[in-house]
Structure formats: C-alpha cells, structure tokens
Amino acid sequence: MKKIPHLLVTLFVCLPSIALAAGTIDGGTKQAVNWAAIGMFIGFVSLTLAITYWASKRTVSAADFYSAGGGISAGQNGLAIAGDYMSAASFLGISGLVYTSGYDGLIYSVGWLVGWPVVTFLIAEQLRNLGKFTFADVASFRLGQTRIRILAACGSLVTVAFYLIAQMVGAGKLIQLLFGLDYWIAVILVGGLMMIYVTFGGMKATTWVQIIKAVLLLFGATFMAGAVLYKFGFSPEALFAKATEVHPKKLAIMEPGSLISNPLSAISLGLALMFGTAGLPHILMRFFTVKDAQAARKSVFYATGFIGYFYILTFIIGFGAITLVSTDLAFLDAGILEKTKSGIAAIKGGSNMAAIHLADAVGGNLFLGFISAVAFATILAVVSGLALAGASSISHDIYAMVIKGGRANEQDEVRVSKIATLFLGVLAIVLGIIFENQNVAFMVGLAFAIAASCNFPVLVMSIFWKNLTTRGALIGGLLGLISAVVGVILSPAVWEVTLGFAKGSAPIKLDNPALFSMAIAFASIWLISVLDRSARAGTDRDGFDAQFVRSQTGIGAASATSH
DSSP states (O other): OTHHHHHHHHHHHHHHHHHTSSBOTTSSSBOOOOHHHHHHHHHHHHHHHHHHHHHHHTOOSHHHHHHGGGOOOHHHHHHHHHHHHSSHIIIIIIHHHHHHHGGGGHHHHHHHHHHHHHIIIIIHHHHHHHOSSSHHHHHTSSSOHHHHHHHHHHHHHHHHHHHHHHHHHHHHHHHHHHHOOOHHHHHHHHHHHHHHIIIIIHHHHHHHHHHHHHHHHHHHHHHHHHHHHHHTTTOHHHHHHHHHHHSTTGGGGGSTTSSOOOHHHHHHHHHHHHHHGGGOHHHHGGGGSSSSHHHHHHHHHHHHHHHHHHHHHHHHHHHHHHHHTTTOGGGBOHHHHHHHOOTTTTBTTOGGGHHHHHHHHHHHHHHHHHHHHHHHHHHHHHHHHHHHHHHHIIIIIIIIIIISTTOOOHHHHHHHHHHHHHHHHHHHHHHHHHTTTSOHHHHHHHHHHHIIIIIHHHHHHHHHOTTOOHHHHHHHHHHHHHHHHHHHHTSHIIIIIITOOOTTOOSSOOSOOHHHHHHHHHHHHHHHHHHOOSHHHHHHHHTHHHHHHHHHHOTTOOOOOOO
16 A cells, blocks of 8 residues: 555656647647646645545455445435536536537436436335345346346446546546647556556545545536626526527527437437436445435435536536637637638537636636646546446456355455456556547447446346346346447447448447337346246246345345444
C-alpha cells in the first residue's frame, strides 16, 4: 500500500510537464496550458488516491472489497448510484447529442430515467434480500449454480466492456483537449488510475469517489445551466429561439426525428434504456452495499431525484452550447468550419466536448478547469465501478463459485479479483483506442441493449416466475446475449462507422438491437422452461416458494458488517 503515496507524488510532479509534450487535437500546435485545470485535476486525483489509501487500510475481507461490508447508508448509496449514472455518457454524451440534434438528444436521458421505477418496484428489495455480492447470486439462487453463474458472468463482462468503451473515449477526448496529450496516452492514463482505485481500495474507495464526484458534478452543472439562463434573462424561450436561429437544422431541432427517424430504432433504443438499467452489473452491485432491503429501496428513491434533476440540466447545457459555443470561433476548428460552413460540426474535440467548451464560455478559464476536472473525476469513478463489477464476476462467480465450488478462501478470491481488474484495465484501454470516434452516449446505449437482452430477462424471471428452469435461463439468456452482440456488431454504427465498411452495407439496419434481442431472450426462456421435463427442472420449480419468502421478507439475507 506504500506505493499509492509514491504514485501520487510522481503524478503531481510529472503531469504539468507531460501536458506540454504533445500537439492538440486541432493540428500540430501546442495546447495552451490551463494551469487552473491542471491544478484542479491534480487536486482531485490526489484526493481520490488518498481515499483509496484510506480504504485499503479498511478493506480486510471479501465483503469489504465487493460491497463495503454493507455499511453504506441509503443517502450515501443514493448519491453513489447517481454518480454511477451521471457518467461521461450523461454529462458529455447527452449534452453533445442535444448540441447536434436538439430535442431528440433527450431520448437517452428520458429512457435512462424511466428505467428507475423498474429497479425500484421489481429489483432493488428482492436483490438485497437474495444476493450477497453480484446479481448472479440472485439468478442462481434456486437454479443450477455452475451454468447460471457462467451465463451471468458472460453477460456482465460484455456489458461492462461496452460501457467501459464510452467512459474511456470520453476521458481520452477530455484529456486530449485539456492537456494536448495524444489520445492514446490519455486513455492509458485513465486506465492506469482506474486499476489503482479498484485494486487497492475496492468498493469503499469506489463508493466515496462516486459520492464526492456526484456532489461536485451537480454543483458544476447547476452553475453552468444557471449561467446560460442568466445570459438569456432566465427565459428558456429566449434560449430556444436563439438556438433555432443559429443551428443549421433551424426549427427542426425542436421536433422529434432529427436523431432517430426510424420508429423501430426509437422503440428499440427506448426498450434498451428502460430495461437495461435493471441489468447493469455495476448498478446492481450497489444494492449489496447497504444494510437491508429498506435501505436499498430508499437508495433508488434518492438516486432518482438526483438523476432527474441532473438530466434537466444537461438539456439546458446542450442548448446553451448551441448558442454560445457554435457561434464563437475560439471553440471551432477553422479547417472544418471552412469545409462544412457549420459551427456545430466544427467544434474542437467533437460534440462530446460541447459541455467543456460551454464551461469556458460562461465561466472563463477557472470554471473550465473545474468542469474539466469534475468531468474527468466522473469518468474515473464510473470506470472504477465498472471494473469492480467485471472483476467481481470473474473472481466471485467464476473462480470462487464455479472453479472452487464455493470453497475458495477470501484472500484468494480477492487476489483473483485484483488480477482481473488489471486484465479489464488493459481491455478498456485497447477498446477505448479502437472506438475513438464514437459518441459516448450512443456507446452506452449499446451496453444497455446487452444488459436488457441477457441480464434483465434472466434476473427478473428468476425472481418472479415459478416455472423458470436452469435450461431455459441458460439457453434463453445466451440467445439474448448473442443476438444483442451480433446486432450491435452488424449495425450501421459499428459495421460502417467503426469497422470502416461501405456506407449502406450494414447487414442489420437498426443501430440498437434491443427490440428483437429482448424478444428472443424472453420467448426462448419461456418456451424452453415450459418444455423442460428434466429432473433438474423439477428441483428448480420446487425451490421457488422458499426463494419467494426470502425475497419478500429478507429472512436469511446477509446482514451488514460492522466497521
């Protein structure tokens, strides 16, 4: 653990010199050094590394590492959940989508927010009563342990991988813009810090980093939205009128259809965002950090309020960027502007950086530094939660429960989790470099599609449907996972934009596959379970009553650990 203070000092000493080392995103010229941003950036990293050091001293068991010993309060957990949700996709991605497409950019924030009642009424309480560390504990409660845990781990890891891409792209673009670093260097820096947080601090460190980040982000977004409205006399009508005047799409930005014109695509995306929430492993893990089911339910209530308020702010921020950023040459790439004649298209760093430039426009260099540091903190915290969820699937579900048959000692299990974190960090870096030019909100939408197609059907049917069998859950869940991944790869966004195939050549025309992959998963689970007459199927059905009693009453549920 002595390595952490040394790493902190090294980072503090080296970062300003690194910041001078490379050209900016808009050519070979040097990026003007923003010392306010660098100072706040170093301050936040120093604070979070100190928290990680503190947490490492108090992380002595598997329960501490995975779930902070169940000792987080409902209010704290609500802020941490909100912090997980207020990610690069929410802050940078949604404001960027509103900047380019106007009203339609809200489809992501509305879809994500509507998913929370599903979690509140169907998942939170039952999850806390039935599980211990991961949602696979719940899915395998009365089903075959080995097969279901392997399925749950696969679903979790694929979801985490796609979610990680969005965060790494956002972080890379942000640091590239802020410090003038090459994109790949920025991505490696984020991946390295993520590995430190999770490996040494576990869930305790991740939770407190999320809480601090959520408070700072809510404050920063509130100030930014207020500053935008101040410039228009606190009149949203005046803001929207100016936006329609300067945007190339004019009045069309206030109408639906500019981002997603295909009704099937809109429905598919909406399903993914609504039901994917209840299948996200890093969100579901948070319900094991509180003492009981009541606290889990309260956590969702608090989180919903924070998240709903934040999404209102991103809408104002997006329109503020249209009016104040796209019309200011200081924030535009001259070469792109000359070619496209559009301030929207010419924004430096791409649409993901709309909120960052707006911070400069309304608050000057100091506020730009604050928002940049908070945005980076946002990404680091979410990436750490994702890495912990993915590592837990490998160490707890695969290693401890499948390979060791539930007989692994805690020290070995935590050690495997730390090794898995290093592996996931390298994977996140590689994927972040490959998917450099994707909108981060869109990439998270794909992660939600996979969660909604594999994790959510198996989880919700295992809790509420008596006739679910191991065979049905396994085959149906795999079909949902495979169809979602194939649908994502063969979609225009990945097949054409990322992989570089000719425009119009994508085998599947929907950008988000959830409409069909969810239907395949649920139908397969139902049909195969109904037809299953094996001895294992009888055992699965007989175990439902005991599971139902525990899910509703909490009798036998793991209790919080005193610290």
